[in-house]
Amino acid sequence: QVQLVESGGGLVQPGGSLRLSCVASGITFRIYAISWYRQTPGKRRQFLGTMSAGGIITYAESVKGRFTISRDNGENTAYLQMDSLTLDDTGVYLCSADGSRWGRGQYWGQGTQVTVSL
Numbered sequence: 001q002v003q004l005v006e007s008g009g010g011l012v013q014p015g016g017s018l019r020l021s022c023v024a025s026g027i028t029f030r031i032y033a034i035s036w037y038r039q040t041p042g043k044r045r046q047f048l049g050t051m052s053a054g055g056i057i058t059y060a061e062s063v064k065g066r067f068t069i070s071r072d073n074g075e076n077t078a079y080l081q082m083d084s085l086t087l088d089d090t091g092v093y094l095c096s097a098d099g100s101r102w103g104r105g106q107y108w109g110q111g112t113q114v115t116v117s118l
Contacts, residue, residue, distance in 0.1 A: 002026035002107045004095055009112030012085055016116070020080040022095030022109060030073040032097040032104070036080045039111065040091040048093075051078065053101070085116045 008020040022034065035050035049059040051069045059067060068081040078095055092111040099105060 002097075002105075004097055004107055004109035006093060006095055006109045006112040009093060009114045011115045011117060013118060014086055014116055016085050017081070017083045018085065018114060020082070020093055020095075020112060020114075022078040022080075024076045024078075024097055024107075027097060027099065027104070027107065029071075029076040029097070031102050032099045033101070034069070034071055034078040035096045035098065036067075036069060036078075037094045037096065038089070038091040038114075039094060045094070046091075048080070082114070085114075087116050090114060090116045 003025045005023045006020060008018060010018065012018055031053050033050055033052045036048040038046045038048055047060055048063050049067060049069045051057045051071055057069055066084045071078040092113050094111040095109045097107045
């Protein structure tokens with residue numbers, strides 16, 4: 001059974017930082033591209049960034065320079081370091097593991113809530 005579990009969300013003031021984790025099980029983690037998304041009520045799921053199995057990283061313009069994606073294949077874990085948070089960064093953050101390049105599926109976690117507030 002495939003599972004992705006996000007953690008690390010919480011309440012933070014504007015300008016603050018959080019580090020989210022995404023722990024995967026049931027997949028060969030190292031061959032999957034890992035992406036992060038943000039979901040807010042009434043809006044489409046927003047792509048934040050992705051890290052390929054080979055380590056190539058792409059960020060959305062809105063988070064470039066503030067968010068950093070990394071992964072530890074030995075721990076089956078991906079990270080999203082978020083700095084200089086703004087009120088607009090509030091939402092549920094989800095990770096996704098995409099193995100389509102190797103004929104595998106795409107999987108999603110349940111998300112972790114991040115609230116940026118004064």
